[in-house]
Amino acid sequence: MDYEYNPNIPIYIQIMDIIKLKVLSEEWKEGDRVPSVRDLSIEFSVNPNTMQRALSELEREGLVYSERTAGRFITTDKGKINETREAMARHTIESFLKQMQKVGFTTEQIITKIKEV
Amino acid sequence: MSKNLLEIKNLLKYYGDKLAVDDLSITVEAGKIVGLLGPNGCGKTTTMKIVAGLINDYKGTVLIEGKEPGVESRSGISYLPEKTYLSDWMKVSYAIDYFADFYADFDKNKAYEILTRFQLEGNMKLKAMSKGMQEKVQLILVMARAARLYLLDEPLSGIDPAARTTMLDIVLQNYTEGSSILLSTHLIYDVERIFDSVIMMGNGKLILSDTVDNIRETSGKSVDELFREVFKC
Numbered sequence: 001m002d003y004e005y006n007p008n009i010p011i012y013i014q015i016m017d018i019i020k021l022k023v024l025s026e027e028w029k030e031g032d033r034v035p036s037v038r039d040l041s042i043e044f045s046v047n048p049n050t051m052q053r054a055l056s057e058l059e060r061e062g063l064v065y066s067e068r069t070a071g072r073f074i075t076t077d078k079g080k081i082n083e084t085r086e087a088m089a090r091h092t093i094e095s096f097l098k099q100m101q102k103v104g105f106t107t108e109q110i111i112t113k114i115k116e117v
Numbered sequence: 118m119s120k121n122l123l124e125i126k127n128l129l130k131y132y133g134d135k136l137a138v139d140d141l142s143i144t145v146e147a148g149k150i151v152g153l154l155g156p157n158g159c160g161k162t163t164t165m166k167i168v169a170g171l172i173n174d175y176k177g178t179v180l181i182e183g184k185e186p187g188v189e190s191r192s193g194i195s196y197l198p199e200k201t202y203l204s205d206w207m208k209v210s211y212a213i214d215y216f217a218d219f220y221a222d223f224d225k226n227k228a229y230e231i232l233t234r235f236q237l238e239g240n241m242k243l244k245a246m247s248k249g250m251q252e253k254v255q256l257i258l259v260m261a262r263a264a265r266l267y268l269l270d271e272p273l274s275g276i277d278p279a280a281r282t283t284m285l286d287i288v289l290q291n292y293t294e295g296s297s298i299l300l301s302t303h304l305i306y307d308v309e310r311i312f313d314s315v316i317m318m319g320n321g322k323l324i325l326s327d328t329v330d331n332i333r334e335t336s337g338k339s340v341d342e343l344f345r346e347v348f349k350c
Binding site: 007009011038041046050053 | 148149150282285286289290294306309310311312313329330333334337338339340341342
């Protein structure tokens, strides 16, 4: 699969976002085993060290967990998944608002516009 | 933390009275992919040749896993030179046998497997191939070795942009885990996604050495943008 990366942002952060979307869209379901670093780095066309970093960060955030010998798994904690969903939604809205403000809309106008669409 | 696989300290190299490498000190950690970046004539190729053991009259310290470049270090280094060294009357299968005879760590099956994946065949003659295809064959030969250090000098220069991704995939999918790669290029945009860190050289000197994540996080710039700024004329 081909992923387009933004050259100004660390790739591990972009991979974290892609994986979060996979979990939220249930392409990767809760409790699923996460593919190996080697396989994922080939799929994402990145350095295995970059993939390792992305997965460690996701582990730190609690979206994946590792079991010593069996590998990594997607969390089964629904609260954690919801938390990720909220955070991503918030982030998307914030960048949308910023863009709309640049275009010249006030918050009121944005809300009216959304209702119109 | 990780051990340094390659250590260069105060490296000096003159060609006649021209200084090619000027007090260069760099390290490459085990398991890392490092980009060696700089404009033409900045000393990248000379540095690589010294590490590969092809140039001996240098000053300073060069250690590969603690050893100076020589017969012993050479067996663990897979080097892709800037210029081709395969004769064009060769068939691909002949070049593969040649490598298999020469290097104990060469994996013939792996070489054929990668060839097939990239629609190349053993009975093709190098003479009948485009420059890009020849460079692919050479890269495949170099990557089919189970080396400790891969030295890739401008592996993408003759390759069209569409095939560059393929070349990088050959590198990423075939290097031995735990080994390091030092890859020189001036086509940074296409390659920076595979680097852990980069070393920038100008006029034989070290200009900057940092991780790619750190460069992007602190400057908000891509390595390519930063390079253009550093070497603006």
